[in-house]
Amino acid sequence: MLQFPIYLDNNATTAVDPRVLETMLPYFTTQYGNAASRSHPFGWVAEEAVDFAREQVAHLIGAVKQEVVFTSGATEAANLAIKGVYEMYAGSGNHIITCVTEHKAVVDTCLHLEKKGAKVTWLPVNEQGLISLEALEAAITPQTILIAIMYANNETGVIQPVREIGHIAKKHNVIFCCDATQAVGKIPVNVLEDEIDLMLFSAHKFYGPKGVGALYVRRKSPRVRLAAQIDGGGHERGMRSGTLNVPGIAGFGKACEICSEEMHSEAPRLSALRDKLEQGLLQLEAVKLNGDGAPRLPHTVNISLNYLEGQTLIMSFAKQIALSSGSACTSASMEPSYVLMAMGLNDMLARNALRMGVGRFTTMAEIDYTIDTITKAVLEMRAISPAWEAYKHGI
Numbered sequence: 001m002l003q004f005p006i007y008l009d010n011n012a013t014t015a016v017d018p019r020v021l022e023t024m025l026p027y028f029t030t031q032y033g034n035a036a037s038r039s040h041p042f043g044w045v046a047e048e049a050v051d052f053a054r055e056q057v058a059h060l061i062g063a064v065k066q067e068v069v070f071t072s073g074a075t076e077a078a079n080l081a082i083k084g085v086y087e088m089y090a091g092s093g094n095h096i097i098t099c100v101t102e103h104k105a106v107v108d109t110c111l112h113l114e115k116k117g118a119k120v121t122w123l124p125v126n127e128q129g130l131i132s133l134e135a136l137e138a139a140i141t142p143q144t145i146l147i148a149i150m151y152a153n154n155e156t157g158v159i160q161p162v163r164e165i166g167h168i169a170k171k172h173n174v175i176f177c178c179d180a181t182q183a184v185g186k187i188p189v190n191v192l193e194d195e196i197d198l199m200l201f202s203a204h205k206f207y208g209p210k211g212v213g214a215l216y217v218r219r220k221s222p223r224v225r226l227a228a229q230i231d232g233g234g235h236e237r238g239m240r241s242g243t244l245n246v247p248g249i250a251g252f253g254k255a256c257e258i259c260s261e262e263m264h265s266e267a268p269r270l271s272a273l274r275d276k277l278e279q280g281l282l283q284l285e286a287v288k289l290n291g292d293g294a295p296r297l298p299h300t301v302n303i304s305l306n307y308l309e310g311q312t313l314i315m316s317f318a319k320q321i322a323l324s325s326g327s328a329c330t331s332a333s334m335e336p337s338y339v340l341m342a343m344g345l346n347d348m349l350a351r352n353a354l355r356m357g358v359g360r361f362t363t364m365a366e367i368d369y370t371i372d373t374i375t376k377a378v379l380e381m382r383a384i385s386p387a388w389e390a391y392k393h394g395i
């Protein structure tokens with residue numbers, strides 16, 4: 001039996017894995033110490049839990065535990081990374097290179113710094129959503145202190161050539177910050193092989209709790225230094241003060257451990273579900289697969305539909321199928337997706353996108369139901385659409 005609504009919005013957030021929840025529970029009830037309390041067992045137990053989780057997190061991304069700074073999520077980590085570099089390296093320059101399709105956490109942080117005097121280069125993307133490596137290298141000046149390019153896009157799942165970007169950054173001695181929030185836990189991410197200096201990610205995108213994330217901060221070649229953005233008790237080696245969210249961090253660690261162990265078998269299962277969904281919906285006429293031909297995450301599909309009103313379509317089956325038209329932040333505003341616009345889509349196609357992310361708990365029966373339901377809804381809407389009628393008559 002199907003359970004409704006079917007959840008296909010795993011790029012917005014995921015369910016907490018029961019194994020993660022189980023790991024977290026004792027830190028709410030019996031083991032509730034403050035990880036910074038040094039004078040009694042409550043504190044020692046909490047600190048041990050945080051230390052263990054830090055290992056688990058570091059292991060998933062090929063880092064060492066001293067390089068992991070816990071935050072409240074990827075947005076906070078983006079602010080710490082970008083503002084932290086901008087302030088710390090002010091003596092070396094004020095130029096930041098980023099990309100127009102970044103998540104708002106990065107875009108808005110860069111806009112904030114632009115107002116404060118930073119010079120920001122906004123790299124465009126091609127129709128597949130990819131930046132040009134030549135344009136990236138050409139944009140570097142002696143003033144460049146930071147390159148901030150994401151690993152994989154949250155709307156399209158398109159994966160940037162991260163290793164090549166890391167290589168270019170290293171060659172020019174520029175710090176490379178990567179928003180890997182959608183990639184971590186889904187595909188292998190290794191900060192050493194990818195030559196990443198700063199990397200942000202978030203537990204709730206891979207079956208951990210909301211409100212916990214991390215910033216990876218490289219410790220050698222080069223040692224990256226950051227100006228703290230939250231001052232206080234000097235937690236997280238002074239980079240992020242505030243009492244640690246011990247249950248959340250324990251869950252984050254467990255979520256990382258599960259991904260380390262299961263990603264290799266989970267990714268092909270997810271991509272089989274995703275491919276079925278994608279192929280099913282591509283049977284419809286006048287649809288466009290966004291990011292077609294580019295490397296993409298295994299679980300994400302983004303399709304634009306011509307000649308109908310996307311928001312009306314999504315609302316017509318919202319009680320049965322939970323999906324979104326773009327990112328959770330922009331879909332509320334009814335604006336066309338800036339990510340899809342940057343990929344050259346017209347206003348109609350950029351508005352009428354269906355973004356679907358399958359997840360650990362998605363079943364093939366749910367995918368079959370989804371294909372059927374969306375197909376029927378599209379055909380029904382188009383049957384009464386004058387624009388569709390005109391298109392069919394070649395006007």
Ligand SMILES: *Cc1c(COP(=O)(O)O)cnc(C)c1O
Binds near residue numbers: 011152154181182202
């Ligand atoms: C979800 C997401 C974020 C924000 O993460 P939070 O932990 O919710 O702040 C940033 N970047 C990308 C690519 C995301 O998908």
